[in-house]
Each structure stands twice: as C-alpha cells, then as structure tokens.
Amino acid sequence: MALASDLTIALINGLSWGITIALIALGLNLIFGLLEIVNMAHGSLYMLGAVTGWFVVDATGSFFLALLIAPIAVAVIGVVLERVVLRPIEDDISITLIATFGFLLIFQQLALLTFGPGTRTIEAPITATLQFAGLSYSAYRIVVAVVSVLLIALLYAFLFRTRMGMWMRGVRQDLETASALGVPTSQVYMLTFGLGAAFAALAGVLLAPIVSVNHLMGLDILAVAFIVVIVGGLGSLQGVLVASLLYAFLENFGAVFIAPVEARILTLVIMIVFVLLRPDGVFEEGAI
Amino acid sequence: MSTAVSTAGRTLKPRHAIWVLLLIAAAIVPFVAGEFGLFLGASILALGLYGASFDLLYGYTGLLSFGHSVFFGVGAYAATFAINDYAIGAITSLLIAFIITGIVAIGLGLIAVRVSSHGFVIVTILLALIAHLAASSLTGLTGGTDGLTVLVPMVNLPVLGEFTLFDPMFRYYFTLVVLVVSLFLMYRVTTSPVGLAYRMIRENEKRARLLGYNVTLYKLSAFMLSGAFAGLAGALSMYISGFVSASEFSLTVSGDAIIFTLIGGRGTLIGAVVGAALIELVANQVSELTDAYPLFIGVLLVTTVILEPEGLLGLLKRVKERVLSDDSAEQTESASSREVPGNE
Numbered sequence: 001m002a003l004a005s006d007l008t009i010a011l012i013n014g015l016s017w018g019i020t021i022a023l024i025a026l027g028l029n030l031i032f033g034l035l036e037i038v039n040m041a042h043g044s045l046y047m048l049g050a051v052t053g054w055f056v057v058d059a060t061g062s063f064f065l066a067l068l069i070a071p072i073a074v075a076v077i078g079v080v081l082e083r084v085v086l087r088p089i090e091d092d093i094s095i096t097l098i099a100t101f102g103f104l105l106i107f108q109q110l111a112l113l114t115f116g117p118g119t120r121t122i123e124a125p126i127t128a129t130l131q132f133a134g135l136s137y138s139a140y141r142i143v144v145a146v147v148s149v150l151l152i153a154l155l156y157a158f159l160f161r162t163r164m165g166m167w168m169r170g171v172r173q174d175l176e177t178a179s180a181l182g183v184p185t186s187q188v189y190m191l192t193f194g195l196g197a198a199f200a201a202l203a204g205v206l207l208a209p210i211v212s213v214n215h216l217m218g219l220d221i222l223a224v225a226f227i228v229v230i231v232g233g234l235g236s237l238q239g240v241l242v243a244s245l246l247y248a249f250l251e252n253f254g255a256v257f258i259a260p261v262e263a264r265i266l267t268l269v270i271m272i273v274f275v276l277l278r279p280d281g282v283f284e285e286g287a288i
Numbered sequence: 289m290s291t292a293v294s295t296a297g298r299t300l301k302p303r304h305a306i307w308v309l310l311l312i313a314a315a316i317v318p319f320v321a322g323e324f325g326l327f328l329g330a331s332i333l334a335l336g337l338y339g340a341s342f343d344l345l346y347g348y349t350g351l352l353s354f355g356h357s358v359f360f361g362v363g364a365y366a367a368t369f370a371i372n373d374y375a376i377g378a379i380t381s382l383l384i385a386f387i388i389t390g391i392v393a394i395g396l397g398l399i400a401v402r403v404s405s406h407g408f409v410i411v412t413i414l415l416a417l418i419a420h421l422a423a424s425s426l427t428g429l430t431g432g433t434d435g436l437t438v439l440v441p442m443v444n445l446p447v448l449g450e451f452t453l454f455d456p457m458f459r460y461y462f463t464l465v466v467l468v469v470s471l472f473l474m475y476r477v478t479t480s481p482v483g484l485a486y487r488m489i490r491e492n493e494k495r496a497r498l499l500g501y502n503v504t505l506y507k508l509s510a511f512m513l514s515g516a517f518a519g520l521a522g523a524l525s526m527y528i529s530g531f532v533s534a535s536e537f538s539l540t541v542s543g544d545a546i547i548f549t550l551i552g553g554r555g556t557l558i559g560a561v562v563g564a565a566l567i568e569l570v571a572n573q574v575s576e577l578t579d580a581y582p583l584f585i586g587v588l589l590v591t592t593v594i595l596e597p598e599g600l601l602g603l604l605k606r607v608k609e610r611v612l613s614d615d616s617a618e619q620t621e622s623a624s625s626r627e628v629p630g631n632e
Contacts (some may be wrong), residue, residue, distance in 0.1 A: 032406070036406070038406055038410065039407055043541045050506070085590065087596065088594065089594060089597075092597070093406060094346070094350075094352040094409075095593055095597055097352060097409060098352075098546060098550055098593050099589075099590055099593045099594065101543060101546065101589070102586045102589035102590035102593065103541075103586065103590065104586075105582050105583070105585060105586030105589070106586035107586060108582070108588070109580055109582045109583035110583065112579075112580075117351070131571065166484065168379065175332060190352060219539070223414070226410045226413055227410075227414055229410070230403075230407055230411065230414070231409045233428065234404070234406055234407060244559070259425075261421060261424075262425065264421060265364055265418060265422055265425065268417065268421070271414070272411070272414060272415070274400060275399070275403060275407075275411060276402065277401055278400055279403045280404075280544060
C-alpha cells in the first residue's frame, strides 16, 4: 500500500518535474538548433530569473510582477549577450562555448555579490494542498506543471503559426536561402536568444518556491538540461519533451527504490547508455 | 636574440629559447621564494601539466572536453590508493596513476568520441557530472567531500638515495622534473606523424576521413594520452596538498583546464603552463583583496576569447612578428610546421 502511494507520487512528480525541465531545456535547444551555440550560461539565466524574481517579490510583494519582470530582464541580458559578445565569434562553436562558460562564472559571481551566499525562498502564491485517493499533494506544483504545459504550447504555436516562427524554422533549415528571401536573420537570432533566456528565467521564478534560490542553483539544472537535450537530439524540440519526461520518471521512480543520489547516478548512466545506442537522440537531429 | 643559433647542425630557434628561459626561471624559483612560494610554485607546475594535457586534446586535436576533471580525479585517487593501501612508492604510484587513467580514458573515449562534435562537449560534461556525483556519494571509498589524507610517500632515487615529499624544496623539483619529462613526451607526440594527424582532424575532419585516416582511432588515442597526463597531474597535485577529495571531479576543475589553455594560448603546450602560472598567481593575489576573484577570471576569459583567441602566446607571437618583420617569412614558415594557429 505504501509502495502504491509512493509510486503514484513518483508518477505525479515525474510528470510535473519532467514538464518543467522541458521548459528550461527547450530554450537551450532552441538556441543550439538555430545559432549552434552550446550555451553554458543557460543554467545561470535560470538562476538569474529566480534571483531577480526574489528581489522583485522582496521589493513589491507581488509574485505575478516577478513572473513578468524577471523574464524580461533576463531576456534583455540574453539579447545583449548574443549581440555584443557571441555575434562576433559565433563561427567557432568551441569559442562561443568557452565564452558562455566565462559568463557562467560571471553571472554566478554577480549573484553571489548581490544576493549573498545563502539560500532563500520565495513564498508560493498558492499554499493549498490537493487531497485525492488518500494522498496530499501541493497544489502549487500542479499549477507550475500546467503553466509549463501552456507555455510550451504557446512556443509551439509561435513556431508553427506565426510568421516569425516560420522564419526561425526557415533560418534553421537553410540560412542562406532564408536570408536571400529577405528574412531578417539578425533579428531572428536576437529573438531566439531572448526567447530562450526568457523561458529559462520564467522557469526560475516558477520553481523558486519549490527548489529555493541560491547562486549555485543553475549548475544542477544545466546538467539536467544538457542531458535531455542530447538524449532528445540536438536541435529537436519534440525530442526534448520526450527526454525530459523520461529523465524525470527515471529519477523519481528510481528514488522510490534506492537513495535519491544513487537514483540520479543510475538515471545519468542509463541516459549515457541511451546516447551510445542512439547518438543522434530520440528523433533524428534537427527535427524542430 | 632574433638570429637562430646553430648547434651541431640543428638550429636553436627563438621559440626554443623561450622554453629554455622558462625552464631556467622555474629552476631558480626555490632560491627566491619562501615556503609558501614553493608550495604555490609546485601547485602551478602540477596544474600546468594538467593544462598542457588538456591542450593536447583541445589545442591540437580540436576536441573540447569539459570532462577533464574526471582524469585529474581518477589519477589523484589511483595514486592515493596505491600509496595508502598498498604502500607503493611515489614514482611507481605516478606510473600507476598514468596507466589507470589512460585505461579509464579509453573507456570514456569510446563513449564520447562516437557522438558528433557538439555532442562530444556535452557528453564529457555528463561524464564529469556522473563521476562527481558517484565520488561524492561513495564516501566509504573516496571520503566524499571530506576527502582522504594521503600518507606522504618516499621517493627512492638510484645513486642519490631516499627523499621525502614532505620537504618543500624536493617536492618542487620532483614536480618540475615530472612536468618537464611529460612536456617533452607530449611535444614528441605533437611533432610526430600522429600529431600531424591530430591537427589535420582539428582543421578538417571530413578531409582526414576521406584521406583514409581512422579518425575515431586517432581521436581515441588523443583522448587516452591527454587523459593519462591529466591523471599524472592529479596525482602530483595530491602529493603537494597531501589531500584528495571528491571535488577533484567537479566541473570547476574541468573549467580550470580550459581557462589555463585559453589564457596561455592553445595548441602550444607551454601556453597552458604559462596560463596556469598566470591564473594561479593572479587568483592568489586577487583573493587576498576580494572574494570575487572568479568574477575577475570570468571577465579575463571572456575578454581573451573575444580579443585574442590564441591567448597570451598568440599575442606575443603577433608582437614578435611585427617587431621582426624582416625575417618574419622564414619564422612563420618554421612556426607553422609545429604550431598551427587559428581555426578554419
């Protein structure tokens, strides 16, 4: 009986955690798919979102204002980063990667200087718990999962239903033809980076009440985002969704039977084996 | 200064002179530095070897690994176990660390090299992450984040007798000798036909494949050699600090290798040693003033990457070429045969 309820909780946790991971990893993969930049600072953008959110909540007391301001602020940082730093060196993948690693150090240190070394929490705007089948579950987590699903659906609608989205996919498929046909590639790049950064920051604010905020929180999530991106397939958005859920389920169900850290190691090992078997990911590379 | 000195039919080029000058400088350090200077100096030498081993992989073969800390950690632990549990001497322990790390590198290389070039980076990050998590949780074996203290090994040298690594002066020279021997071996690899194949893979992998080179095998061999030397560096660092912990596996340690190589100059081996010295000395100075020295290093890394991707040595080379523009034609020719600047 206890096992059954543990497994149910693992299922719900897996679903909600998986969809939130996807929210972060989609931005990472969008940036990779379009700009071919492996953004080591992506986790830091998530962290900056949470930290900015904390400052906004601290100053205004409004969680919703934080949800609005943090993504915009971080998107601006992302756009500036892309334009000023990455644009001139974007031809060399390894050099852009090292530059974003430099920014990982810089952002982490700036957060440490302004926010301090401690861990803080944003109070969840919803404190109710849901009761069903003898189990209680935080309503806020469910809300986060639902909001994540909505945001991902919005991203898809944007990519497949709007002109800008079509341009983004066009640039991804064939940069030269797209720019010859008059697609403003420079703006497309900027928007992509801004969008990816905004998604990471949104996730940061949304998750802040659950995972608690500190200047190192970006590192863990970066690793998770990387693994789902590589298992899902570099540049593939559907793949990221599948891999995120797979990762979250493995980790949560594993934790029912063995210690959480061991479950995490096992999950990573399984994912690595997966990469060995399918080096190009769940779907083939580049299926935006 | 600028004219090549001829010795027994071989020419001693200005580039060699830099190596010799650096070696003399390194050999003199103990006479001017205090106890802490000796400690810092030895650490720099060990980290320089770590950086150079990374340069063999990235600077020469073009494989950007973010999992280099795995080898550093494996080497440190392999030597620790050899010393603590089997009472093996320092030099033999180093060889054990070298071989075991090389074997581990083959195993991990078989995973990493298979994936496409961007995937390679990410897979190596994941390998470092798994190693870090595993080492942190296997506290019984590794001591976790609290780490293990290493019993100081004795060094038996023929003729000279027995020494202890407790002695800071001996420890410094021991590290220097291992570094010089390792650099020489790596230098021989990079100037051999194998080294040329590495550089060809870096410049144009597709062409190398079309010419019939077994690219995967070459990449794997670079991964193995680079890993083995990084393991050696890990063991040396452990001798210097007398301590080893799970944090040797962390991504920060991987990042250090990248920083040393990029700041000093990629594709030059010695650049990584210079980079390690610069960063460690600066970090040591800045950290006395402020806790924010990682910020400083981050800014330094980003500026270097944007303004001078070839690092300090690249900058020096450009300056030198401008100053000696007369015989620059002959110099660039001779330099390009060993040190290939730039990327495609």
